[in-house]
Amino acid sequence: xxxxxxxxxxxxxxxxxxxxxxxxxxxxxxxxxxxxxxxxxxxxxxxxxxxxxxxxxxxxxxxxxxxxxxxxxxxxxxxxxxxxxxxxxxxxxxxxxxxxxxxxxxxxxxxxxxxxxxxxxxxxxxxxxxxxxxxxxxxxxxxxxxxxxxxxxxxxxxxxxxxxxxxxxxxxxxxxxxxxxxxxxxxxxxxxxxxxxxxxxxxxxxxxxxxxxxxxxxxxxxxxxxxxxxxxxxxxxxxxxxxxxxxxxxxxxxxxxxxxxxxxx
Amino acid sequence: xxxxxxxxxxxxxxxxxxxxxxxxxxxxxxxxxxxxxxxxxxxxxxxxxxxxxxxxxxxxxxxxxxxxxxxxxxxxxxxxxxxxxxxxxxxxxxxxxxxxxxxxxxxxxxxxxxxxxxxxxxxxxxxxxxxxxxxxxxxxxxxxxxxxxxxxxxxxxxxxxxxxxxxxxxxxxxxxxxxxxxxxxxxxxxxxxxxxxxxxxxxxxxxxxxxxxxxxxxxxxxxxxxxxxxxxxxxxxxxxxxxxxxxxxxxxxxxxxxxxxxxxxxxxxxxxxxxxxxxxxxxxxxxxxxxxxxxxxxxxxxxxxxxxxxxxxxxxxxxxxxxxxxxxxxxxxxxxxxxxxxxxxxxxxxxxxxxxxxxxxxxxxxxxxxxxxxxxxxxxxxxxxxxxxxxxxxxxxxxxxxxxxxxxxxxxxxxxxxxxxxxxxxxxxxxxxxxxxxxxxxxxxxxxxxxxxxxxxxxx
Numbered sequence: 001x002x003x004x005x006x007x008x009x010x011x012x013x014x015x016x017x018x019x020x021x022x023x024x025x026x027x028x029x030x031x032x033x034x035x036x037x038x039x040x041x042x043x044x045x046x047x048x049x050x051x052x053x054x055x056x057x058x059x060x061x062x063x064x065x066x067x068x069x070x071x072x073x074x075x076x077x078x079x080x081x082x083x084x085x086x087x088x089x090x091x092x093x094x095x096x097x098x099x100x101x102x103x104x105x106x107x108x109x110x111x112x113x114x115x116x117x118x119x120x121x122x123x124x125x126x127x128x129x130x131x132x133x134x135x136x137x138x139x140x141x142x143x144x145x146x147x148x149x150x151x152x153x154x155x156x157x158x159x160x161x162x163x164x165x166x167x168x169x170x171x172x173x174x175x176x177x178x179x180x181x182x183x184x185x186x187x188x189x190x191x192x193x194x195x196x197x198x199x200x201x202x203x204x205x206x207x208x209x210x211x212x213x214x215x216x217x218x219x220x221x222x223x224x225x226x227x228x229x230x231x232x233x234x235x236x237x238x239x240x241x242x243x244x245x246x247x248x249x250x251x252x253x254x255x256x257x258x259x260x261x262x263x264x265x
Numbered sequence: 266x267x268x269x270x271x272x273x274x275x276x277x278x279x280x281x282x283x284x285x286x287x288x289x290x291x292x293x294x295x296x297x298x299x300x301x302x303x304x305x306x307x308x309x310x311x312x313x314x315x316x317x318x319x320x321x322x323x324x325x326x327x328x329x330x331x332x333x334x335x336x337x338x339x340x341x342x343x344x345x346x347x348x349x350x351x352x353x354x355x356x357x358x359x360x361x362x363x364x365x366x367x368x369x370x371x372x373x374x375x376x377x378x379x380x381x382x383x384x385x386x387x388x389x390x391x392x393x394x395x396x397x398x399x400x401x402x403x404x405x406x407x408x409x410x411x412x413x414x415x416x417x418x419x420x421x422x423x424x425x426x427x428x429x430x431x432x433x434x435x436x437x438x439x440x441x442x443x444x445x446x447x448x449x450x451x452x453x454x455x456x457x458x459x460x461x462x463x464x465x466x467x468x469x470x471x472x473x474x475x476x477x478x479x480x481x482x483x484x485x486x487x488x489x490x491x492x493x494x495x496x497x498x499x500x501x502x503x504x505x506x507x508x509x510x511x512x513x514x515x516x517x518x519x520x521x522x523x524x525x526x527x528x529x530x531x532x533x534x535x536x537x538x539x540x541x542x543x544x545x546x547x548x549x550x551x552x553x554x555x556x557x558x559x560x561x562x563x564x565x566x567x568x569x570x571x572x573x574x575x576x577x578x579x580x581x582x583x584x585x586x587x588x589x590x591x592x593x594x595x596x597x598x599x600x601x602x603x604x605x606x607x608x609x610x611x612x613x614x615x616x617x618x619x620x621x622x623x624x625x626x627x628x629x630x631x632x633x634x635x636x637x638x639x640x641x642x643x644x645x646x647x648x649x650x651x652x653x654x655x656x657x658x659x660x661x662x663x664x665x666x667x668x669x670x671x672x673x674x675x676x677x678x679x680x681x682x683x684x685x686x687x688x689x690x691x692x693x694x695x696x697x698x699x700x701x702x703x704x705x706x707x708x709x710x711x712x713x714x715x716x717x718x719x720x721x722x723x724x725x
Contacts, residue, residue, distance in 0.1 A: 055672055056668075076680075076681065077672060077675030078675045078676075078681070080676075081676055081677055086676075087676050089676075093669040093670040093672070093673035094670070095667075095670045095673070095687065095688055095691055096692070097690065097691025097692055097693065097695060098687050098694070102687070103674075106677075106683065107674075107678050107679055110677070110678035110679050110680065142694075163677065163678070
């Protein structure tokens with residue numbers, strides 16, 4: 001049996017506090033490709049992100065999630081990261097008293113124990129800081145403690161660059177950012193995609209607004225409404241959202257569903 | 266007894282009664298070596314010890330110790346002058362594994378300006394390179410050196426032993442100690458170290474440390490309690506900081522699992538003087554500490570930075586107090602504590618701002634982290650403000666581990682146990698960062714890290 005490469009969800013149904021949020025998600029993010037998952041508030045976007053990353057508060061009712069064929073759902077969060085998954089949080093947690101440098105070192109050592117060499121690690125960190133145009137003073141600060149929204153997102157991007165995962169899920173990394181910060185996030189993703197380490201990373205870009213796709217063009221766009229992917233298409237689908245909003249998509253899909261139901265009848 | 270001993274003195278079985286004190290006094294008379302506490306004072310102090318109630322009831326059901334029922338029958342009391350050929354090397358901190366790419370933590374070597382080393386109550390005499398500008402002597406030799414004038418106003422005057430049961434006990438049975446004087450204008454670059462190592466037998470140790478800083482003097486004193494033995498230690502530290510003087514006084518307590526370590530430490534700050542207390546209670550079964558500062562003249566400032574991390578059955582009972590007698594004076598107290606297994610803690614934070622202390626500014630912040638179901642820490646702040654036009658801040662939290670932070674670290678590949686270690690050590694970092702010297706800070710981090718390894722119930 002051949003292994004399906006990709007970050008794959010199959011008929012994934014997930015509940016939070018006994019309320020079903022995801023009602024059967026089918027999705028495949030291939031290596032090196034950018035998939036955008038768009039949807040209105042409450043559609044289940046963040047639930048998918050947290051479920052993939054292994055948050056204990058999300059109960060998988062049925063279905064599967066695999067990374068290059070490896071089952072994710074049976075693994076604790078750290079093993080998923082070791083398998084090659086990265087989640088950029090919408091609201092990254094603060095870890096007071098733990099410096100960014102120490103955290104990066106611990107995380108990198110956990111994910112890639114084989115290539116840790118102090119000098120090389122140091123060079124890697126400074127190279128990435130440089131690429132992301134970040135102040136080295138970041139390293140001495142406590143993880144996300146007292147960070148502005150923009151700083152938190154930049155730290156997420158720095159961690160993604162240093163951990164160089166196989167698949168990265170970016171959960172509303174664009175939310176709450178001004179244009180400059182948004183451009184900076186876009187540059188971070190693109191710089192990583194252009195690097196040797198990052199060219200095969202598959203991205204799942206979760207977003208409410210199409211604007212980040214101007215900086216990071218998506219290969220595939222999915223529309224998530226009420227726990228289901230109702231439409232999948234090319235980059236033009238994002239333009240449709242921009243023009244008609246989610247209500248437009250909801251109307252067209254529900255009318256399409258109604259037609260299909262009528263046809264079956 | 267350590268090797269190389271040329272003279273030893275017999276030990277007395279110790280119980281804190283008038284009969285024991287009589288034997289102690291006879292014993293000291295025979296030695297004829299002018300001690301700091303005279304017989305009348307010792308007798309008065311013992312009477313106070315007997316009269317004063319045991320401090321505080323048990324704060325909660327998990328608290329194992331009853332101060333009123335302390336057992337002394339197996340202790341021994343000694344006092345000695347023992348000459349040794351060479352000082353035992355200072356117990357080195359466990360070497361820290363070389364960290365990959367130490368981006369944020371430069372190391373700093375520690376050298377001493379001078380110091381004293383005690384094994385039990387016995388001073389180990391050894392060649393030392395005391396800075397010639399300062400005086401560092403065993404307190405029990407103060408009579409020989411005619412220090413009465415220098416000690417007046419400090420010895421037995423700063424810590425109120427008449428109101429503190431265990432300070433009274435320490436005063437009655439004092440059997441070792443240190444006198445440190447840093448004259449006017451002398452500013453030391455390196456710390457003075459006073460080390461108390463546990464004796465091989467169950468020796469009762471009653472140390473008395475006196476530190477006097479002249480005008481504009483600056484010094485750092487590091488008081489260590491080390492060793493695998495389980496002594497009963499009951500001591501007093503008295504600090505007098507002259508006008509414009511600055512003292513950093515750090516205590517690292519790492520005694521054995523069954524040790525009981527009681528200390529009352531007090532400071533008096535004159536005009537524009539600053540005293541900064543640092544306390545790391547890491548070892549022992551029961552550690553009881555009173556840390557206080559009296560701000561006696563305008564411009565005086567006191568800081569206290571304390572941490573404890575109770576694992577196993579450890580109990581820590583910490584009281585801090587700042588007395589703003591006049592204004593403007595300032596104080597800043599920060600306490601971080603954690604407990605796991607069946608560890609118990611109590612922190613009482615007192616701030617008094619008296620009627621004449623206008624324009625004063627006091628801040629008191631304590632945070633506690635509970636890592637297991639049976640661990641318990643009480644936080645009891647008490648602010649008494651009798652002046653107008655003052656700033657007083659108090660904040661306290663008691664919490665458990667942040668699950669969001671654990672998940673966040675997990676999503677970065679950091680396994681739960683390691684994340685827990687990171688977050689717990691991080692919890693202490695704001696107070697560790699206040700300790701003087703990178704070497705000392707690293708030593709404390711390493712010790713806390715070791716305690717996480719020892720803890721059995723760190724994960725819920």
